[in-house]
Amino acid sequence: MSDSSTASSGSAEVMEAPIPVLPAPYHSPEREALQKQARDFAMGRVLPLANELDPQKGEIPRELIDEMAELGYFGITVPKENGGLGLGAFEYCMVAEELARAWMSVGSIIARAQGAGTGVADSERRGELLHRSATGAWIGAIALSEPDAGSDLAGVETRAVRDGDEFVITGHKRWTGNAKAADFIQVLVRTEDPEPGEKRSAGLATVVVEKERDSFPDGLTGTPIDKIGYHGFVTWDLHFDGLRVPVSNQLGSGGEGFxxxxxxxxxxxxxxxxxxxxxxxxxxxxxxxxxxxxxxxxxxxxxxxxxxxxxxxxxxxxxxxxxxxxxxxxxxxxxxxxxxxxxxxxxxxxxxxxxxxxxxxxxxxxxxxxxxxxxxxxxxxxxxxxxxxxxxxxxxxxxxxxxxxxxxxx
The missing domain is CATH 1.20.140.10 (Butyryl-CoA Dehydrogenase, subunit A, domain 3)
Incomplete structure (x- = not known):
């Protein structure tokens, strides 16, 4: 590169494009107001933090997550009766675009709520978790991929063997973002092998591992994966070694995990x-x-x-x-x-x-x-x-x- 391309200090002034008018049939005053709120928050609050923390591979500050919770961004799709905004995929994606424009990880962290991990059978418990999700007190991580099962999730080998009222989970998961900071990890596991003639995906289930923030429970260890981008939260390589989880933490019925x-x-x-x-x-x-x-x-x-x-x-x-x-x-x-x-x-x-x-x-x-x-x-x-x-x-x-x-x- 020649001397003529030497950068001046700092970045060019951010030039925000006008907020595009949502076309019919998508426009409503409520959506327009939500979009403006998300854009103002992203550009005024998130972008300066991204510029400071991303070069350090820093994590999203807890205080920013609390601010997002106050705005309702963790409960966009959670019903109003459970404390959410009661909106749909349209608004969820619209807000995600605005947040990702400033820092993609902030547009991503809202996906770790939205009622995730709340599909337990007990209705009272489900209602409690939905409310926690909507208020940012139930933010999780999703453990699907494995070293040999990413694109082919039917090949998941992490095992959950029933022992009385508990599952004992053993296996190896990879690419689990936010795992240590999360309140729960939603894990795709194999509870039984498919019968002859069944699809390879038969016998898979989804189990919720409840945990304390910023720690791993007994039977689970993790190693951070050093990424070239997507900073803001840590992505983990996880090893399950006899982790015990109540059978009641299985989502749905058996065999529906895939x-x-x-x-x-x-x-x-x-x-x-x-x-x-x-x-x-x-x-x-x-x-x-x-x-x-x-x-x-x-x-x-x-x-x-x-x-x-x-x-x-x-x-x-x-x-x-x-x-x-x-x-x-x-x-x-x-x-x-x-x-x-x-x-x-x-x-x-x-x-x-x-x-x-x-x-x-x-x-x-x-x-x-x-x-x-x-x-x-x-x-x-x-x-x-x-x-x-x-x-x-x-x-x-x-x-x-x-x-x-x-x-x-x-």
Missing amino acids: ADAQAWLNIARVHTAARAVGLARAAVEDSIGYLQERRQFEHPIGDFQALRFKLATMAARVEQARSFYQHVAHRLDQGEPCEREAAMVKLLATEMAAEVTGDGIQLHGGNGYTTERQVERHWRDARLTTIFEGTSEIQMKIISDRLLPRAGTS
């Missing part, structure tokens, strides 16, 4: 699409500021048509992906399963975000390849969205299998 995980992933994939849109939007907004700040040949580089056209294409792709995730979220709120559409929007939005944030680095020139600018963080985080909740290749498999069933399958 189906439950798949249903959860539909919403999770739209949520990931929304986070990806937030990251890509951040790259666009940061680039707008930089193109006006940086001068070459006695002009702001934003005067040069090649750069203007790249920015225009980036912005158009963000808008396209936003419209798509809003459409799928709306359909989920109408009760449609949308497995294919959730895979489609996850595929398109995350691949878009990886490319658009990369284009943002290019527009920043040499300065984009430094930690002095926020755009490198957006790229690091966006790159992960093409991998978690099912890689882009897994989304392609889901989509193609539903468009073109293989011979001998229905």
Whole structure:
């Protein structure tokens, strides 16, 4: 890099785009107010913390989590009678986009509540946990993947063997974000082997491990995974060695764990699409500021048509992906399963975000390849969205299998 690309100290002034008007039939005054509140909170409160803590691989401060709880962000989809906002996937994803624009982990932590881990059989206990979830006092972690079972969750080998009124869990989980800081860990386990002729996913169940925050219970140990991005909370490699959990902590009935995980992933994939849109939007907004700040040949580089056209294409792709995730979220709120559409929007939005944030680095020139600018963080985080909740290749498999069933399958 030449001396002419040396960065000035600090970052370019953040250029916020106007809040897009939610199109019919999605617009309502209530949604508009929620969107503005989330954007103001993200830009005024979250972004400064992200700029300070992300370079240190720091965690989301507990006081910020408490503020998010007061705003209701952990109970967006929890019924009002249980202390939540009583809203749907649309609002959940809309808020996630705004938060992820500032720091993706903050857009992600709200997924660790929303009534997660509350599907226990006892109705009184379920009501108590829903209320705790809505108030930010029941924030969890999800342990699905294993070293040899990530894309193929039917291959989960972590065992839960019944011993009286308890399960004894033994196995190895990987990529469990927020595990130590969580109030619970929702674990996909195998309670029995499939019978001959049954699907490999038969015998899987979901069990909730209740725990104290910032510690692991007896029978569970963890090692942090050192990631290149997605800072804000620690991602863990977990070893279960005889951890005991009450049988009553199993969610649903036996054998439904795989189906439950798949249903959860539909919403999770739209949520990931929304986070990806937030990251890509951040790259666009940061680039707008930089193109006006940086001068070459006695002009702001934003005067040069090649750069203007790249920015225009980036912005158009963000808008396209936003419209798509809003459409799928709306359909989920109408009760449609949308497995294919959730895979489609996850595929398109995350691949878009990886490319658009990369284009943002290019527009920043040499300065984009430094930690002095926020755009490198957006790229690091966006790159992960093409991998978690099912890689882009897994989304392609889901989509193609539903468009073109293989011979001998229905």
